[in-house]
Amino acid sequence: MILFKKSRDLHDFLKEKRRRDIPVGFVPTMGALHAGHISLIGESRKKGGLTVCSIFVNPTQFNDSKDFDQYPYTLEKDIDGLEAAGCDVLFLPSVKEMYPEGLKNLPHFDLGFLETVLEGKFRPGHFQGVCQVVERLLKMVQPQFLYLGQKDFQQCMVISKLVEIMGIDTRVVICPTQRESDGLAMSSRNLRLSPSEREQAVYIHKTLRFLRQELKPGYLDDMKERAIQYLAAEGFRVDYVEIAEAETLKPVTHWDGSTPLVALIAAFINEVRLIDNLLLQDSH
Ligand code: PAF
Numbered sequence: 001m002i003l004f005k006k007s008r009d010l011h012d013f014l015k016e017k018r019r020r021d022i023p024v025g026f027v028p029t030m031g032a033l034h035a036g037h038i039s040l041i042g043e044s045r046k047k048g049g050l051t052v053c054s055i056f057v058n059p060t061q062f063n064d065s066k067d068f069d070q071y072p073y074t075l076e077k078d079i080d081g082l083e084a085a086g087c088d089v090l091f092l093p094s095v096k097e098m099y100p101e102g103l104k105n106l107p108h109f110d111l112g113f114l115e116t117v118l119e120g121k122f123r124p125g126h127f128q129g130v131c132q133v134v135e136r137l138l139k140m141v142q143p144q145f146l147y148l149g150q151k152d153f154q155q156c157m158v159i160s161k162l163v164e165i166m167g168i169d170t171r172v173v174i175c176p177t178q179r180e181s182d183g184l185a186m187s188s189r190n191l192r193l194s195p196s197e198r199e200q201a202v203y204i205h206k207t208l209r210f211l212r213q214e215l216k217p218g219y220l221d222d223m224k225e226r227a228i229q230y231l232a233a234e235g236f237r238v239d240y241v242e243i244a245e246a247e248t249l250k251p252v253t254h255w256d257g258s259t260p261l262v263a264l265i266a267a268f269i270n271e272v273r274l275i276d277n278l279l280l281q282d283s284h
Contacts, residue, residue, distance in 0.1 A: 061129025
């Protein structure tokens with residue numbers, strides 16, 4: 001695996017590959033890699049061509065500075081994991097490299113409705129930060145394929161919208177959430193959980209499964225309320241439990257029995273905020 005810290009060097013290297021028509025797949029990350037990230041590298045490798053991964057803990061997407069300060073950093077292990085997975089290129093820029101003009105006066109992206117709900121509502125400015133960094137990364141890497149995990153359901157929609165509004169010639173490939181054997185969605189933030197918090201964390205997935213089991217046409221408010229109470233009883237501080245149209249993320253209060261739905265949860269265990277989601281008509 002070749003490591004680049006400067007976008008200029010990465011750009012020159014990739015330009016040469018593009019000249020030879022070698023397709024590029026890209027997996028952007030913030031490090032603290034787990035099997036979910038590694039599965040994205042695997043998906044990219046299946047296509048052939050070149051796989052580029054970036055590790056950059058992007059300061060502009062953290063609305064909570066404590067969360068930024070405590071974001072796990074496991075670079076050596078990450079490099080080993082990427083090498084073992086057959087990743088070709090690691091881009092490891094500094095903040096100065098990504099934001100040479102500083103962190104002020106960054107562009108604003110018109111994300112419309114998507115930014116007003118769920119993560120957009122509870123983490124103001126978060127998706128602007130995601131778009132600021134992803135747009136820069138996409139300009140630098142110019143991949144044919146961009147691999148994202150469904151675990152960040154809303155982020156996948158936001159980045160797809162970014163690609164569309166900026167006219168970026170990249171196909172977004174959304175890959176299934178990777179889960180631990182008890183169902184907990186893999187996440188870098190799981191590293192911050194104590195053993196007892198780790199046990200507690202599984203209730204997020206259990207609650208999503210409860211929602212899938214309970215789903216029937218008609219009003220959904222009661223089951224959402226029961227899910228919130230269930231999580232609160234297990235010691236969570238709940239930001240939201242929502243059932244939304246899977247294609248638009250519009251919250252649904254009354255289900256017609258056919259519109260594809262997704263259930264989404266964000267909840268704190270003490271200081272650690274976890275998110276997860278489940279497509280309600282999927283059987284696995
Ligand atoms: O999902 C993440 O790890 C980040 O939001 C991303 C897409 C790498 C942008 O910083």
